[in-house]
Every structure is written in structure tokens, then in C-alpha cells.
Amino acid sequence: MEQHIVERALARLDLDAKTRLLAGQDLWSLPALPEIGLRSLVMSDGPIGVRGTAYTAADPALALPSPTALAAAWDPGLARRAGLLLAQEARRKGVHLLLAPTVNLHRSPLAGRHFEAYSEDPYLTGEIGAAYVMGVQDGGVGATVKHFVANDAETDRFTVDNRLSERALRELYLAPFEHIVATARPWAVMSAYNQVNGTTMTEHHRLQVEVLRGEWGFDGVVVSDWLAARDTVRAITGGLDIAMPGPLTVFGPALAAAVRAGHVAEATVDEAVRRVLRLAARAGLLDGAEPAVAADALPADIDGRRLAKEIACRSFVLLRNEGGALPLTPAPGDGVALIGGAAREARIQGGGSATVFPGRVVSPLDALGAALPRLVYSAGADPHDGLTLAGQGFELRGVLRDAHGAVLADQALGDGRIRWMASSLPGGVGFQALDSVEITGVYTPEESGTHHFGTKGIGAFRLVVDGTVLFDGVHRPENGDPLEALTGRPVERGSISLEKGRPVTVSLLAAEPKMSYGPVEGVAFALAHRPPGGHGEALIEEAVAAARTADAAIVVVATTEAEESEGFDRAGLRLPGRQDELVHRVAAVNPRTIVVVNSGAPVEMPWRDEVAAILLSWFPGQEGGDALADVLLGVQEPGGRLPTTWPAALADAPVSTVTPEGGILRYDEELFIGYPAWDRHPVAPAYPFGHGLGYTTWEYEDMDATAERVRVRLRNAGSRPGRETVQIYAAPVGAAEDRPARRLVGFATVTADPGEGVEAEIALAPRAFQVWDAEENRWSKAAGPYLVHASRSAAHDLLAASVLIDPESGA
Known part of the structure; x- marks a missing residue:
């Protein structure tokens, strides 16, 4: 029935209407075609929330923990519930297609968008990603699996040519996409910016047409990453269906002209339009077609705050716990010192297009202050060692003017950032009428000394503080990234001596405020600031004094948006500022020092053997503070396991190169990323x-294994109820040099009360005993003997069983 309705709608469209349907009509939507009963399809960024079509805190969205956190729970069921919740959020915001999940791999810890992907392992990534997609689509909203493919770093991301072997491509980077397509049937896949082996992904016929659609049977749409489509003919013949954003794009009128000129067959356009109409039908946007999920079949509403907190608790990874330092069980008279700037200003998410604006955020200080009557807080060290958006102490407005200097609109700002699209300027101001924008107001310093100011954005700026011109010039992007205005780092422009408590005027005038790249038009720039650093020592001494007299010291350390964000890769893995020094000095005076690491990706921890406990909280979402309090106090158990290996130092990481040479980034490590490389x-x-x-503690008692499944019997040998993640690895006996020594092939979580025994039955991955045969261009069974291990990590095997893979059997 759906196919008949799609064909009938297609037959009623002329060439111009068809090609218009393949191009965004604006930043986030496709055009409606009332003549065939088609309504506009709306897209939105994810993956931790549904931002909607406005990039503003005025339209709040629920913020879940980061994808690295979701993967750390090792629980597809939990990921599916997260997807259901996000579908609920999407429906609330009128969104039909969620641009998530990100299933690229953690090839290197330097990748700036590491927090937005799940794991270094393709199997774990595929299982979590598939469950997330199923949850979103169970809620009647489409999921978009991205970024297809090998989009594993940010440096020169628009132009980089990632060179890798077919075997590495198949066994690692394509594997999560293939699994998700086969098991979850996503409605969309997003094509990446980068090239793979010399061909831009939006034009990659072999991967998008021959592999994705031909081999795997994908029947959804392929949508470009924003601004990724560059050539009309190569994109449509290379398998791209939708070029975003619009209306100025390589499809639409440009595609119609290419058909009329004989460069593209109209039948090729028709195939793409069929897929778009099928997507619209699934979303309930095409008259006569039943949506994939009927309104009366939608799942019951989910308590978003409760699930956000549950995911955070389940994701926290207890890396170290000497002497049972955790959980905390403070006596009525015990005092606890909470230390760290990130304890007060919670870092809940990474930077870039994944950003959402929650209606509330619970910080560690909020939650622990409510839970512990004798809590003493000290900032200790600011995680920001560079410029940040003007915030505390600033009262700012955004003033829009025309070419004659007349004020068109005047809007209060929550911080020093302006990010307006051309279609939604304050006061309904028309984009063409706009000539300049000024961030202006008053700053009241909290400290005396030298204050540093800067700008973020592209164009001509004049920065004046207390009557002193600190900068009057032009900034242009160095790396050619057209989205630098949104994702780039602030640039310091000058400094000035200010007195504590004396208000001063501040003005940042953007004389060329209009940002335009293809169809993307708007205004995006920011005022940045850094206070004096002279009081850093005093703050650390204050924190050390508080820790010295406390029964326990909790130090929260964090990365910032300057380290982990879309748009650039990390320069190193060290914590910013003086946070490492802070931990060293606190640990020296308090043997019960507990460090909470608030980051989305690995960081170096040179103090890790000096502290009693280390708890990794990732970017824990809006309810992270409450989750942290529950885990630290033992109300909940930290349920997470690392989805990626954490090196002691960047120099140890097997892959630490993300910078192309001559435009080429070579994946010379082949299959050896993550734990296979560490082996x-x-x-x-x-x-x-x-x-x-x-x-609690667990005893692994027995296991049996076949090529299809493993059974593991284990017992909770501790005194508390607990959850265990049973991990199954297959290790070929006498593996060849070019083959990993082991691979994750299955996992399951179990729960048990003290003394209770449980059994985990785990189906093994279909590809557990296969490799890609590059000569035959097909999957091939890797016959021979294997040891199948039941393990607590890739480096901690507990039980083993032998399995023989017969080349003649179906295994």
C-alpha cells in the first residue's frame, strides 16, 4: 500500500518539484508539496537531546549523558529506552528525523568529537547504535546513522582524504553501519564530509550505492552532512538523496538543469524522490500512507529526568577504589570537602552541533550540598585556562543596527554569545537590513588585576573595554572550515587592568556580522574573557586546607569546550589549568581523596596511584549532579565499564595522529586500533x-561455549546487590600477524543479590569467526581453534572454553 501511494505521488510531480524535494528549503526542513498531500519534514540535531530548529536556550531540550556514557553502560536495552525518550522529545518539538546516532569509532583519543561516538570497538558500537535507532523509530521518529564513513577526526574535516584498506574499512569502520542497517533498519544515513580513498563521501558510488544499498539492502535516504554536498552530478549519481541545508544547494534548480542538459538521467532523480517520499510516509507526512507507528500505538510517555539520571548512574565507571573508599558512609559529625570549579559549574555535554539547552542542570555542588550536611566547597582550580564566553559579572545586550546606525532591535543576552539564523533575528529584523551588531554592556570584576578579553567568530571586530580599544581588525579562518564561527576557539585580543567591584563598560562591535556559506546565513560571534590568574595559588591553598581537615575530599576535574568540541581535534590529553597540581596537593594531605573525572574522552591522570578512588562521570547530562551524589553515597552502584581504552599518556596511545599530511590521513595501523593494538x-x-x-565482588564459576552462544555462571560473592557486565572475547589460536589476538563477540549484564548465582546466556556475533577476504571481495570464515573467554575487561580473563570452527560447517 505504501509503495502504491509513493508511486502515485511521484507520478504527479514534474521535474522541478522532484528536484526541489531533494534539497532543504532552509536549515532544517524539506519543502511541503501540497499538490500531492506532502507536508514538510523537519530534522534536528541530537544525539543527547533534540534541539529543534532554534539554537537557543529559549527552546529548552532534555539533555541526556554523552554517547560515550551511554555506551559505558553496555546495555542495549537502556540505549533503546534512551531512543524512545528522544522520540518523545522530537514529537514534542515537531521533529520527524533525528540526526543521530554517531557511530564512528574511537580511532584516536585526540579526536575532538570523541565524546559524540560510542566506542573503539565496532561490535559494541553497533549493538548500542542499533538499540538507540530502534528506540527512536519505535517512537515514530526517524533516526539518521552518521557519519558514513571513516569520519573519525575533525582536522581538515571538509577536505581530508582518509586512506585505508578494504579490510580495515569492512571489519572496523563499516561494521557498525552494516549491523545497524541489518538489525534496526534506520530511515536515514548521513554522508560525511571527508573523502575515503580519493572520493568525497557524498559522491561515493561504491560505498553508498553498491555497498550500502546493493549489498546491505538499505531502503532509507542518504542525507548529506550540512554543507557537505559540492557537485550536482557526482552527488546524485553517487547515491546522495538529500542535500542540506537549503535553499541554495547542489540539488533543487541545479539538479533540474543538469537533467535538462542531459548530464543526469531523470530516472536517477526519481529513485531518490521515491526514497524521500517513503521517508515522509513513514513519518506520517504523506496523505493516504499509514505512518510507521500509528498515533494510537505510540509508547507511553517516559519520565525524562528520571531516565537521564538512571543512564548517568549506569554509565559512571569506577576506575579505582582502594580500601573501599567508596561508597562514602559519613558519620553524622564527618565533614566532606568538595573541590573543583567543575563541581560548581557542571560540564554536562561536549561542544558543537550536539549542544542542547536544558531547562535545568543539577551540578555536583547542588546535589552533594543537599545530601551532605557538613559539606565544605572550595574552587581549588578553574578548569578554564583560556578564554571563555563572557558570563559571570557581565550584563550584556545585543544591539542590531542598519547602515545608517539606526537601532533595529535590542535584546538582552544571557552570556557573551550571539548565534542567530537569518530567518530568526531578534525583533523580526530582516537579514538584508542588518549592517552591524554590537555586544554591549557592563562588566563588574570579581577580582582586581589583569583581565584578558577576546573574540570568537569571523569578520571585522572592534573591542573596547573601559574606553580602551583592545582590538580593531579582521579575523578570517585559517583552516578553511566554514563553520569556524560556530565551532572555533576564542582568540585573545588584549588585556587591561581592572579593579574588583568597579563596573566598566564593554563593547564588541561586529562591523561585518553576516555569516554566509552557501545557504547558511546568520550572525554568529562572541565576546570572550579570562580573569586574572594571580589568585590561582591562593585558591589551591584554600582547597588544600579544606581537604586537610575533612574526613574525605572529593575533587571534580574536567575538560572544557576548548578541549572537547566539534570543529577541532585535541592537542593533548592533559587536564587544562592547574587541575593536576590540585589533585596532587589534595591527595598529599588527605588519604581519602576521591577524584571525579568529568570528561567525554580519555585524559591523562598522573596522580592516579596517589588517590583512593577515581570515578569517571563522562559528560553526565542535566541530571548528572544527582546521579553523582547517589553513586558516591552508595544509593546506586556505578554500573559503567570502559567503552574505550584509557592510556596513561598520549605518547603511549597506538594511534596519536589525526593531522593529514598533504591532505591525506593514512590509517596505516590497519585493524589495530583500541584494545587489539594494546594487546x-x-x-x-x-x-x-x-x-x-x-x-560488590563476583565469582565466575563455570562456562560452556559453542560457535553460536556462550553460557556463563557467576555468583555475587559480596555483601551488596550488584550488576555485572559479562564480556566474551574470541581469540584465534595461533592468530596471523595481521589479525587481532582477540575480539569482543558478545556481552550481557546481570544483576544479583548477595550470595545469589545467575547465568548469562550470550549469543555470539554472526561475524565472530569471519574476516574480510580482500582478494575474493567477500566475508570468509576464519576456521580453526579458538579460545572463548569470559572476562571482566579486555585484559582480565576469568574463564575460557575451546571452540573449533569447521570450514565445512555453518558456523
Whole structure:
């Protein structure tokens, strides 16, 4: 029935209407075609929330923990519930297609968008990603699996040519996409910016047409990453269906002209339009077609705050717990010191297009202050060692003017950032009428000394503080990234001596405020600031004094948006500012020092052997503070296991190169990223893939295994109820040099009360005993003997069983 309705609608469209349907009509939507009963399809960024079509806190969205956190729970069921919740959020905001999940791999810890992907392992990534997609689509909203493919770093992301072998492509980077297509049937796949082996992904006929659609049977749409489509003919013949954003894009009128000129067959356009109409039908936007999920079949509403907190608790990874330092069980008279700037200003998410604006955020200080009557807080060290958006102490407005200097609109700002699209300027101001924008107001310093000011954005700026011109010039992007105005780092422009408590005027005038790249038009720039650093020592001394007299010291350390964000890769893995020094000095005076690491990706922890406990909280979402309090106090168990290996130092990481040479980034490591690389590495990591402790102990008693499934019997041998993640690895006996020594092939979580025994039955991955045969261009069974391990991490095997894979059998 759906196909008949799609064909009938297609037959009623002329060439111009068809090609218009393949191009965005604006930043986030496709055009409606009332003549065939088609309504506009709306898209939105994810993956931790549904931002909607406005990039503003005026339209709040629920903020879940980061994808690395979701993967750390090792629970597809939990990921599916997260997807259901996000579908609920999407329906609330009128969104039909969620641009998530990101299933690229953690090839290197330097990748700036590491927090937005799940894991270094393709199997774990595929399982979590498939469950997330199923949850979103169970809620009647489409999911978009991205970024297809090998989009594993940010440096020169628009132009980089990633060179890798067919075997690495198949066994690692394509594997999560293939699994998700086969098991979850996503409605969309997003084509990446980068090239793969010399061909831009939006034009990659072999991967998008021959592999994705031909081999795998994908029947959804392929949508470009924003601004990724560059050539009309190569994109449509290369398998791209939708070029976003619009209306100025390589499809639409440009595609109609290419058909009329004989460069593109109209039948090729028709195939793309069929897929778009099918997507619209699934979303309930095409008259006569039943939506994929009927309104009366939608799942019951989910308590978003409760699920956000549950995911955070389940994701926290207890890396170290000497002497049972956790959970905290303070006596009525015990005092606890909470230390760290990130304890007060919670870092809940990474930067870039994944950003959402929650209606509330619970910080560690909020939650622990409510839970612990004798809590003393000290900032200790600011995680920001560079410029940040003007915030505390600033009262700012955005003033829009025309070419004659007349004020068109005047809007209060929550911080020093302006980010307006051309179609939604304050006061209904027309984009063409706009000539300049000024961020202006008053700053009241909290400290005396030298204050540093800067700008973020592209164009001509004049920065004046207290009557002193600190900058009057032009900034242009160095790396050619057209989205630098949105994702780039602030640039320091000058400094000035200010007195504590004396208000001063501040003005940042953007004389060329209009940002335009293809169809993307708007205004995006920011005022940045850094206070004096002279009081850093005093703050650390104050924190050390508080820790010295406390029964326990909790130090929250964090990365910032300057380290982990879309648009650039990380320069290193060290914590910013003086946070490492802070931990060293606190640990020296308090043997019960507990460090909470608030980051989306690995960081170096040179103090890790000096502290009693380390708890990794990732970017924990809006309810992270409450989740942290529950886990620290033992109300909930930290349920997470590492989805990626954490090196002790960047120099130890097997892959630490994300910068192209001559425009080319070579994946010379082949299959050896993550724990397979560490298996043959001369240096051990700080914490291996799969590692994580709980508040109880487990005994693995017995296992049996076949090529299809494994049964593991285990017992909670501790004094508290607990959850365990059973990990199954297959290790070929006498593996060839070019083959990993082991691979994750299955996992399951179990729960048990003290003394209770449980059994985990785990189906093994279909590809557990296959490799890609590059000569035959097909999957091939890797016959021979294997050891199948039941493990607590990739480096901690507990039980083993032998399995023989017969080349003549179906295994």
C-alpha cells in the first residue's frame, strides 16, 4: 500500500518539484508539496537531546549523558529506552528525523568529537547504535546513522582524504553501519564530509550505492552532512538523496538543469524522490500512507529526568577504589570537602552541533550540598585556562543596527554569545537590513588585576573595554572550515587592568556580522574573557586546607569546550589549568581523596596511584549532579565499564595522529586500533577496554561455549546487590600477524543479590569467526581453534572454553 501511494505521488510531480524535494528549503526542513498531500519534514540535531530548529536556550531540550556514557553502560536495552525518550522529545518539538546516532569509532583519543561516538570497538558500537535507532523509530521518529564513513577526526574535516584498506574499512569502520542497517533498519544515513580513498563521501558510488544499498539492502535516504554536498552530478549519481541545508544547494534548480542538459538521467532523480517520499510516509507526512507507528500505538510517555539520571548512574565507571573508599558512609559529625570549579559549574555535554539547552542542570555542588550536611566547597582550580564566553559579572545586550546606525532591535543576552539564523533575528529584523551588531554592556570584576578579553567568530571586530580599544581588525579562518564561527576557539585580543567591584563598560562591535556559506546565513560571534590568574595559588591553598581537615575530599576535574568540541581535534590529553597540581596537593594531605573525572574522552591522570578512588562521570547530562551524589553515597552502584581504552599518556596511545599530511590521513595501523593494538603494545594502558569496578565482588564459576552462544555462571560473592557486565572475547589460536589476538563477540549484564548465582546466556556475533577476504571481495570464515573467554575487561580473563570452527560447517 505504501509503495502504491509513493508511486502515485511521484507520478504527479514534474521535474522541478522532484528536484526541489531533494534539497532543504532552509536549515532544517524539506519543502511541503501540497499538490500531492506532502507536508514538510523537519530534522534536528541530537544525539543527547533534540534541539529543534532554534539554537537557543529559549527552546529548552532534555539533555541526556554523552554517547560515550551511554555506551559505558553496555546495555542495549537502556540505549533503546534512551531512543524512545528522544522520540518523545522530537514529537514534542515537531521533529520527524533525528540526526543521530554517531557511530564512528574511537580511532584516536585526540579526536575532538570523541565524546559524540560510542566506542573503539565496532561490535559494541553497533549493538548500542542499533538499540538507540530502534528506540527512536519505535517512537515514530526517524533516526539518521552518521557519519558514513571513516569520519573519525575533525582536522581538515571538509577536505581530508582518509586512506585505508578494504579490510580495515569492512571489519572496523563499516561494521557498525552494516549491523545497524541489518538489525534496526534506520530511515536515514548521513554522508560525511571527508573523502575515503580519493572520493568525497557524498559522491561515493561504491560505498553508498553498491555497498550500502546493493549489498546491505538499505531502503532509507542518504542525507548529506550540512554543507557537505559540492557537485550536482557526482552527488546524485553517487547515491546522495538529500542535500542540506537549503535553499541554495547542489540539488533543487541545479539538479533540474543538469537533467535538462542531459548530464543526469531523470530516472536517477526519481529513485531518490521515491526514497524521500517513503521517508515522509513513514513519518506520517504523506496523505493516504499509514505512518510507521500509528498515533494510537505510540509508547507511553517516559519520565525524562528520571531516565537521564538512571543512564548517568549506569554509565559512571569506577576506575579505582582502594580500601573501599567508596561508597562514602559519613558519620553524622564527618565533614566532606568538595573541590573543583567543575563541581560548581557542571560540564554536562561536549561542544558543537550536539549542544542542547536544558531547562535545568543539577551540578555536583547542588546535589552533594543537599545530601551532605557538613559539606565544605572550595574552587581549588578553574578548569578554564583560556578564554571563555563572557558570563559571570557581565550584563550584556545585543544591539542590531542598519547602515545608517539606526537601532533595529535590542535584546538582552544571557552570556557573551550571539548565534542567530537569518530567518530568526531578534525583533523580526530582516537579514538584508542588518549592517552591524554590537555586544554591549557592563562588566563588574570579581577580582582586581589583569583581565584578558577576546573574540570568537569571523569578520571585522572592534573591542573596547573601559574606553580602551583592545582590538580593531579582521579575523578570517585559517583552516578553511566554514563553520569556524560556530565551532572555533576564542582568540585573545588584549588585556587591561581592572579593579574588583568597579563596573566598566564593554563593547564588541561586529562591523561585518553576516555569516554566509552557501545557504547558511546568520550572525554568529562572541565576546570572550579570562580573569586574572594571580589568585590561582591562593585558591589551591584554600582547597588544600579544606581537604586537610575533612574526613574525605572529593575533587571534580574536567575538560572544557576548548578541549572537547566539534570543529577541532585535541592537542593533548592533559587536564587544562592547574587541575593536576590540585589533585596532587589534595591527595598529599588527605588519604581519602576521591577524584571525579568529568570528561567525554580519555585524559591523562598522573596522580592516579596517589588517590583512593577515581570515578569517571563522562559528560553526565542535566541530571548528572544527582546521579553523582547517589553513586558516591552508595544509593546506586556505578554500573559503567570502559567503552574505550584509557592510556596513561598520549605518547603511549597506538594511534596519536589525526593531522593529514598533504591532505591525506593514512590509517596505516590497519585493524589495530583500541584494545587489539594494546594487546601487541609494549606499554600497558592506564585502564583497559571493558574495565570498571562495582560495590560488590563476583565469582565466575563455570562456562560452556559453542560457535553460536556462550553460557556463563557467576555468583555475587559480596555483601551488596550488584550488576555485572559479562564480556566474551574470541581469540584465534595461533592468530596471523595481521589479525587481532582477540575480539569482543558478545556481552550481557546481570544483576544479583548477595550470595545469589545467575547465568548469562550470550549469543555470539554472526561475524565472530569471519574476516574480510580482500582478494575474493567477500566475508570468509576464519576456521580453526579458538579460545572463548569470559572476562571482566579486555585484559582480565576469568574463564575460557575451546571452540573449533569447521570450514565445512555453518558456523
